[in-house]
Structure formats: structure tokens, C-alpha cells
Amino acid sequence: MKILVALKRVADPDNANKVKIPASGATIETTGLEWKPNPFDEYALEAALRLTENGQTPKVRAGEVVVVTFGPKETETTLRAALATGADRAIRVEATDDKLDGALVARALKTLVEREKPDVVVMGKQAVDGDSNQVGQILAELLDWPMATFAATVKEEAGALLVGREVDGGVITLRVKLPAIVTVDLRIVAPTSVYSSKTAPTFKYNDGVRFAALPAIMAAKKKPLVAVPLAELAADQSLQVTYHSFQAPPARKAGIKVKDVTELVNRLKTEAKAL
Amino acid sequence: MANVLVVAEAADGKLKKTTHSAITFAQKAAQALGGTFSILVVGDSVAAAAEEARALGADKVLVADDPSLEDYVAERYAPTVAEVGKGYAVVVGTASAYGKDLLARVAGRLGAGYASDISDVIIEGSTLKYKRPMFAGNAFGFCTIGTPIQVVSVRQSAFTAAEPTGSASPIEKVAVVAAGAAASRIEFVSFDQVKSERPELAEAKVVVSGGRALKERFNELLDPLADTLGAALGASRAACDAGYAPSDLQVGQTGKVVAPPLYFAVGISGAIQHLAGMKNSKVIVAINKDADAPIFQVADYGLVADLFQAVPELVKQLQVAKAS
Numbered sequence: 065m066k067i068l069v070a071l072k073r074v075a076d077p078d079n080a081n082k083v084k085i086p087a088s089g090a091t092i093e094t095t096g097l098e099w100k101p102n103p104f105d106e107y108a109l110e111a112a113l114r115l116t117e118n119g120q121t122p123k124v125r126a127g128e129v130v131v132v133t134f135g136p137k138e139t140e141t142t143l144r145a146a147l148a149t150g151a152d153r154a155i156r157v158e159a160t161d162d163k164l165d166g167a168l169v170a171r172a173l174k175t176l177v178e179r180e181k182p183d184v185v186v187m188g189k190q191a192v193d194g195d196s197n198q199v200g201q202i203l204a205e206l207l208d209w210p211m212a213t214f215a216a217t218v219k220e221e222a223g224a225l226l227v228g229r230e231v232d233g234g235v236i237t238l239r240v241k242l243p244a245i246v247t248v249d250l251r252i253v254a255p256t257s258v259y260s261s262k263t264a265p266t267f268k269y270n271d272g273v274r275f276a277a278l279p280a281i282m283a284a285k286k287k288p289l290v291a292v293p294l295a296e297l298a299a300d301q302s303l304q305v306t307y308h309s310f311q312a313p314p315a316r317k318a319g320i321k322v323k324d325v326t327e328l329v330n331r332l333k334t335e336a337k338a339l
Numbered sequence: 340m341a342n343v344l345v346v347a348e349a350a351d352g353k354l355k356k357t358t359h360s361a362i363t364f365a366q367k368a369a370q371a372l373g374g375t376f377s378i379l380v381v382g383d384s385v386a387a388a389a390e391e392a393r394a395l396g397a398d399k400v401l402v403a404d405d406p407s408l409e410d411y412v413a414e415r416y417a418p419t420v421a422e423v424g425k426g427y428a429v430v431v432g433t434a435s436a437y438g439k440d441l442l443a444r445v446a447g448r449l450g451a452g453y454a455s456d457i458s459d460v461i462i463e464g465s466t467l468k469y470k471r472p473m474f475a476g477n478a479f480g481f482c483t484i485g486t487p488i489q490v491v492s493v494r495q496s497a498f499t500a501a502e503p504t505g506s507a508s509p510i511e512k513v514a515v516v517a518a519g520a521a522a523s524r525i526e527f528v529s530f531d532q533v534k535s536e537r538p539e540l541a542e543a544k545v546v547v548s549g550g551r552a553l554k555e556r557f558n559e560l561l562d563p564l565a566d567t568l569g570a571a572l573g574a575s576r577a578a579c580d581a582g583y584a585p586s587d588l589q590v591g592q593t594g595k596v597v598a599p600p601l602y603f604a605v606g607i608s609g610a611i612q613h614l615a616g617m618k619n620s621k622v623i624v625a626i627n628k629d630a631d632a633p634i635f636q637v638a639d640y641g642l643v644a645d646l647f648q649a650v651p652e653l654v655k656q657l658q659v660a661k662a663s
Contacts, residue, residue: 075474077612083477092478104593170447192612194480195473195592196455197434198443201413205447210414210525213440216586226528230586231436232539234532238412241524250579250593251586271581304452304486308468311479316618319639321630325652328624328642329660336639338601338622339660 065127065220065242065260067112068182069151070173071105072133073142074193089309091162101142104188108248110273111258112186113150115220119263122274126262128152130180134159134169140289147284148276154289157297165305166194170202172297177207182243184225189214189247200247210240216251220261341372341465344424345397346432346442347380349388354380356542357433359500362395364431364460364493366501371462372428377401379423379513381416383409389510396504405515410527411437413444418516421448424488429467434492435541436587442492452484456596458497475592476615495541496598496619533585540588543571545601548590548617551577552606552628552646557584560646561605563654567661573597573617575607591616606646609634626650 075083076098084093101109109131116127131146132155133139143154157172177185190197204211212218212227216235219226229236230249240246251257255268276284294301322328333339343365348355358378365376375398380389383406392400403419424430424445432438434456446453458479459470466483469491473480484490540546547565549557549572557578565572574584576591590597592615602620607613609625609632617623618637625638626649635641642649 077475078610083474085478092474165452166443167447167450167452190593192593193474195471195475196453197439198446198453198455201440201443202447202453204413204521205417205444208520210412210521211444213413214436214586229436231440232587233535234530234587236411236530237528239526239528244524249586250576250589251582254582302485305454305482305484307480307482309481310473311481313472313476313479316623316637318636319623319641321635321641321643324644325642325649325656328640328653329656331640332601332622332624333660336601336622339657 066182067129068185069109069112069131070187071131072102072191073099073139074102074191076100077192085310085312092310102188102191106273107253108186108188109146111248111252114258115260119267144284147287148281149274156291157294158291159294165303166196166198167304170199173203174206175297186246189249200245204245209244211245212238212240213247214249215246216249217257219259341428342374343369343376343429344427345378347378348437349382349385352384352387354388354391357435357495360493360495360498361431361433362501363498368429393508394503396506397508400508400510401513403513403515412525412527413441414522414525415518417444417448418518420445422516423513429489431491433495438492442490446490449488451488451490452486453490455492456494458494475612496596538571540571540595543599545570546573546597546599547603548573549605550575550607551581560650567654567657575613604634607634608632
């Protein structure tokens with residue numbers, strides 16, 4: 065199976081207090097930000113690796129995993145990290161975030177998919193900077209492919225994937241025939257979430273994403289990484305959505321500490337009138 | 340034509356409450372555009388849902404009722420929604436799991452710009468400017484859409500549910516558009532519903548959320564508290580990640596965003612992305628062993644205590660308070 069994984073680097077969500085907005089509100093200040101791969105995309109990569117291996121022999125790739133990102137030169141760090149954990153090749157589409165919107169990324173990915181012909185495109189359900197949750201769905205529509213969004217489990221079948229989606233109030237199970245798009249949610253990296261046809265049903269993964277060993281990090285420097293101009297993938301680079309300004313959210317004031325449960329219940333009852 | 344189309348969400352033939360938030364948006368947008376709004380109900384045997392929709396003040400209720408639409412998959416719904424949407428300036432739904440899945444696909448089909456999960460709409464003349472929480476809630480972005488049709492999903496907790504106006508909007512049947520190649524390659528296998536007596540997270544008056552600190556005793560500890568309060572159960576991302584709670588309970592920027600009158604954060608440290616999902620709650624109670632946990636910076640009432648003692652004690656006292 066050949067899988068294309070779309071990865072985005074984002075401002076470290078655990079350090080998002082570093083997201084600064086200048087007084088003009090014209091932009092998000094990116095200097096001083098700590099960059100990290102979008103966590104949902106890291107999970108997408110882990111899912112792709114699991115789908116292209118026997119869980120017992122994770123160093124042997126059964127198929128190919130190609131990672132792609134859109135960004136300036138320094139985003140190649142994100143791609144090299146993906147190569148170190150097991151991806152075979154990487155593509156950087158030369159672009160900057162301010163010149164992209166979800167639809168443009170989807171249009172460019174469509175061209176790339178037509179070129180690469182993967183069986184599956186996997187990506188995070190959303191990037192935790194723009195928080196738009198749209199590229200996978202738009203790409204699926206542009207390609208006229210089936211999609212399974214917010215995937216919590218994926219099982220490979222002959223020519224298809226059986227996908228469990230955690231939605232409001234339960235789990236929807238879909239069977240998508242390949243080629244297809246999968247966008248992943250948090251639980252996709254649980255020990256029993258993803259099974260390729262080669263992995264024994266009794267096999268359990270470690271929880272979370274895998275880490276690259278030092279030799280793999282060194283080896284990743286030699287894996288192929290190409291840069292492609294955005295114009296080569298998308299003739300029309302117009303934006304459908306334009307951001308005009310940004311604003312920091314109002315801070316919420318801290319309240320008081322209560323000494324015990326009794327005081328808490330009393331205050332909720334008499335002061336907050338919340339009970 | 341500058342009218343607004345609300346894509347309703349129906350389940351078991353009934354209108355879901357999510358729809359009412361999109362209608363509140365539609366009322367505002369239609370007024371700004373000098374137009375009206377219609378409601379589109381899509382599904383199989385949705386007559387009852389359409390009937391409910393009639394009372395919500397729309398100029399008309401459009402119904403695509405067909406056995407082929409029995410189980411929701413975007414591949415089968417999007418063609419019809421997009422076809423109907425072509426006659427509108429704005430297509431809106433609510434950013435529930437359904438809306439997030441469907442509307443982006445509809446936008447792709449229409450070649451329309453999409454503003455997702457908006458928390459407000461600002462009217463500037465006849466221009467709609469959308470306010471979107473971004474960066475795990477650390478920034479609001481204000482954007483406009485430049486395409487002839489605009490697709491929008493609204494954050495349910497940020498738009499109050501529209502009340503029935505007593506209208507009796509006319510019902511109009513719309514043709515179901517034949518689905519394409521994508522639909523022929525997708526099979527709806529099952530929907531395993533988690534039956535719960537509790538209210539839905541997004542609509543609950545009280546939400547009790549637990550964090551990783553609860554470990555395997557997540558439900559043992561929180562179920563009685565939620566039941567006593569008639570609350571919905573939520574969880575931090577860490578608790579979902581660790582498998583103590585299912586992902587659809589996750590409260591946070593990347594999960595559910597809630598703003599109930601009363602919110603309990605139990606054993607939740609208060610990561611930024613969790614705060615983004617609950618900090619608009621009216622009253623926030625935090626219980627945590629760690630006095631320095633960031634959750635206390637947003638809590639109205641903080642209790643530094645061992646959860647495994649404090650929560651059962653709280654349940655006991657709440658039951659007494661309720662009885663008195």
C-alpha cells in the first residue's frame with residue numbers, strides 16, 4: 065500500500081502562550097514561536113506507518129509512505145523527523161502560510177495525488193493553529209474519493225479500509241474502498257487502533273507515536289526530499305478566505321480557593337446560585 | 340439573491356438541537372444581507388424533523404427525503420446539499436461531528452470558501468466578517484470569504500439556540516442528486532450508539548469533566564457526580580488519549596467546546612487547549628491536588644484536594660443539599 069501523509073508544522077500547542085498578537089492586530093507574530101509537527105498529523109504518520117508494516121517488524125516497510133508539507137525551507141526539519149520515524153520520501157511544497165488557505169492546499173494536494181497515485185491519503189483531522197478541519201474533506205471532494213474523517217480505528221481489508229469514527233454519541237463504522245482519504249483523531253495511536261493485513265490481530269502497539277532512534281535520524285538525512293514550487297501544483301493560487309485581523313481572547317479572572325467540600329457546596333448554593 | 344441556507348441536522352427522524360444554533364446565525368446574516376433564510380432537511384423519513392423546522396421562522400423548509408439517505412455519509416449528502424446551496428449566498432450548519440464532516444465537503448463541491456467553527460459574525464454593511472477561535476483558543480481571527488457562495492459552520496456554544504417563532508413555513512420537496520463515484524466506494528457499516536441517560540455535552544446545563552489523574556477510576560468517580568448534578572460527562576484530552584474516556588467526550592479546542600452555566604474540572608491540570616473548550620462557562624469549579632495547576636487561574640471556585648476523597652464527599656453533600 066502506498067500512503068501519502070500530509071504534515072503541517074504548527075506553533076507548539078503546549079506553549080501556545082507564545083502566540084503573540086501585535087497591537088495593530090494585523091498578524092500573528094511568528095518570531096519566537098516553538099515549532100512542532102501538528103499532533104494530529106504526527107498521529108496520521110503513525111497510522112500510515114502501522115498500515116504499511118507488520119507490527120512485529122516495524123523496520124520493514126510493506127509499501128511506501130510519502131510525507132508532504134507546505135512551507136518554507138525550515139519546515140524540512142519536520143519532514144526529516146518524519147523520515148527518521150519511517151517514512152520513505154518527503155516532498156516540500158514551497159509556500160508560506162499567509163499565502164495559503166485550506167482550499168488552495170487541497171487543490172495543490174489534488175495535483176500531487178494525481179502524480180503520486182497513493183492508495184490512501186492520511187492527515188490529521190485539523191491543524192492546531194488554524195483549527196479549520198477542512199483540507200481532508202475538500203481534497204476528498206475534489207478527487208471524488210470516499211473519506212473517513214475523525215478516524216479512531218483503521219483496519220486494512222482487501223482493497224479497502226474499515227474505519228471507526230468517533231462521532232457525537234457513538235462510533236460510526238465505514239468501509240471505504242481504496243483509494244480513499246482518512247483524517248485521524250486522537251485515539252488512532254492507541255495500542256489496538258490500526259491493523260494492516262500483515263499485523264496479527266492479537267498484536268498490541270505501544271501507546272502513542274514511535275520515536276526515531278539515532279541511527280534512523282542519521283539515515284533519514286539520506287532519504288529523498290524534494291522541493292516543489294506551489295505553482296507547479298496549483299495554477300490558481302487565489303485565496304477564498306482572507307484574514308484581516310487577530311485578537312487575543314479576554315482573560316478570565318481567577319476566583320477563590322475554598323478550604324473544603326462543605327465550603328464549595330455552600331458557595332455554589334448561596335453565592336453562585338448554581339445548584 | 341442574498342439568502343441563507345441552513346443545513347439542518349436530523350437524527351432518528353427528529354431535528355437535532357445543533358440546528359437551532361445555525362438558525363440564530365442565519366437570522367442575523369439574512370437580515371444583514373437583506374434576504375431570508377431557508378432550512379434544508381436531508382435524510383430518510385425526516386417528515387417529523389421537517390415539521391419541527393417549520394416553526395423556526397424560515398421562508399421555507401426544503402426537504403430531501405429519500406431511502407438512499409438513510410445512513411449519513413457525506414458522499415451521499417453533499418451532492419444534494421451543494422445543489423440546493425447553489426441558490427444561496429451563505430450555506431451554514433453547526434460544527435458538530437456531522438457539520439464538520441459534511442460542510443467542508445460541500446464547500447469543496449461548490450468551490451466555495453469555508454469558515455469553520457465560527458464564534459461570531461460581525462456585520463459590516465453587507466459584508467459578513469467571521470470571528471474564529473484559533474491557536475487552541477489563544478487568538479481570534481477575523482476573516483471574510485471572497486467566493487460568491489460562502490460556507491460557514493458555527494460553534495454551537497457560541498450561538499444561542501433559536502426558539503420557535505410560531506411560523507408555519509411552507510414545505511418544499513427537493514430532488515435528491517445522484518451521488519457520484521465516491522459514494523459508490525463507501526459503505527456505512529454501523530452506528531454503535533452509546534446510550535446515555537445524560538444530556539448531550541453541548542447542551543448540558545452542568546458539565547463534569549475529568550482528567551488523566553482519575554486513571555481507570557474515571558467513571559467510578561465521575562458517574563455518581565454527573566448523575567447527582569444531572570450533568571453531561573466530559574474529559575480532558577489527556578484522559579481521552581490515555582483511554583480513560585472515549586474521544587467524543589473530549590472538551591477542548593480540538594474536541595467539544597462547551598459553555599454551560601456550571602462546569603466541574605476534576606483532576607484536570609488546565610492545558611491551554613482544554614481551557615479553550617470550557618472557559619466561557621459561567622461558573623467553573625476546579626478540583627485538583629496540585630495547587631499550582633493552571634486550571635485554578637480560570638476557576639471561580641478552586642479546591643485543592645485529593646480527588647479520590649473529595650469527589651465522593653462532594654457527591655454525598657450534593658445529595659444532602661438536593662434533598663433539603
